[in-house]
Amino acid sequence: xxxxxxxxxxxxxxxxxxxxxxxxxISSKGKYITEFEEKFxxxxxxxxxxxxxxxxxxxxxxxxxxxxxxGDEVIVPTFTMIAxxxxxxxxxxxxxxxxxxxxTWNIDPAKIEEKITxxxxxxxxxxxxxxxxxxxxxxELAKKHDLYVIEDAAEAHGAExxxxxxxxxxxxxxxxxxxxxxxxxxxxxxxxxxxxKIAEMARLLRDQAFEPKRFLHRYIGFNYRMTNLQAAVGVxxxxxxxxxVETRRRNAELYNSLLKDVGGITLPPEALWAKNxxxxxxxxxxxxxxxxxxxxMGYLREKGIDTRSAFYPIHTQPVYAKQYNGEKYxxxxxxxxxxxxLPSGNTLTKDQIRFIAETIASAKG
Ligand SMILES: Cc1ncc(COP(=O)(O)O)c(C=O)c1O
Numbered sequence: 001x002x003x004x005x006x007x008x009x010x011x012x013x014x015x016x017x018x019x020x021x022x023x024x025x026i027s028s029k030g031k032y033i034t035e036f037e038e039k040f041x042x043x044x045x046x047x048x049x050x051x052x053x054x055x056x057x058x059x060x061x062x063x064x065x066x067x068x069x070x071g072d073e074v075i076v077p078t079f080t081m082i083a084x085x086x087x088x089x090x091x092x093x094x095x096x097x098x099x100x101x102x103x104t105w106n107i108d109p110a111k112i113e114e115k116i117t118x119x120x121x122x123x124x125x126x127x128x129x130x131x132x133x134x135x136x137x138x139x140e141l142a143k144k145h146d147l148y149v150i151e152d153a154a155e156a157h158g159a160e161x162x163x164x165x166x167x168x169x170x171x172x173x174x175x176x177x178x179x180x181x182x183x184x185x186x187x188x189x190x191x192x193x194x195x196x197k198i199a200e201m202a203r204l205l206r207d208q209a210f211e212p213k214r215f216l217h218r219y220i221g222f223n224y225r226m227t228n229l230q231a232a233v234g235v236x237x238x239x240x241x242x243x244x245v246e247t248r249r250r251n252a253e254l255y256n257s258l259l260k261d262v263g264g265i266t267l268p269p270e271a272l273w274a275k276n277x278x279x280x281x282x283x284x285x286x287x288x289x290x291x292x293x294x295x296x297m298g299y300l301r302e303k304g305i306d307t308r309s310a311f312y313p314i315h316t317q318p319v320y321a322k323q324y325n326g327e328k329y330x331x332x333x334x335x336x337x338x339x340x341x342l343p344s345g346n347t348l349t350k351d352q353i354r355f356i357a358e359t360i361a362s363a364k365g
Pocket of ligand 1: 188
């Protein structure tokens, strides 16, 4: 089976992990945490990095750090992975949904303002499959209405908007280092920010809100700490980040050249102002393809090719269906119905990409 996404780990990762074990620094204190936070935040163009145990906790931590509370609202795209909306729900605030724009598949900046109310505290964007959002109009709206802009950049390590890296475009950015991400720590996450207050609060809340006077707490904190073992892998992965991004982009270029003439397949977007890192190389299977998305996934599976469907929009999720009953977001619904993530990992070979493209073309008949 050609996997959708496999991590690429080397001798350096092993060496650093062995170092943690030999020196007994295996929990959340140790030199690799700080080194990883510094290296990754600097890579993003942010002053501060706060490492967490996964991307979901990074999102929740940043929302807790801006002190969201029940009754507040956060604008999020409906076309996203469930953690984006869940992180808002964890705080007691309400995710308010916005449709995608067809050009980038990201939150549609033109549809945000109509959703802003007196309760809105933040706009949380998500850079879908590694394509950055069109940030200028979003930042302008946020300024006008005095809102935080949080980036769910879980999928967008190294992606660029007008030459600036994702994660440092708004008030704070959140990354995931799950095994299928552009760089990985197995499980892991990070909040990056240029805002000292957000960074300080995130550091405090990540660690049970322990303060210098130990065991006295002013806030309800969490244990969202990353281990030194995870960070050791992250430090080694930082040596590979540029190569990983370039591999993803080269793979996408080859896929694009092989699939562009296959009728009924829409290729992934890359706006003129964007550097897409193609975390997941995703195409749309249009009705004119002659075989539905789910059927194509089954066909590819039979040929030894693993794929994933695109996200089911938040308003269509069973767990959120009641909350968003009757709301319609046609672009997101179409993306959710037609989108397919093709194998995209750093270990994918050119021959495998050719085989996948040929198999898709043969499914068309
Ligand atoms: C957009 C988005 N947000 C959040 C997450 C959550 O990250 P994690 O799985 O590390 O908790 C993911 C994970 O893939 C994601 O794609």
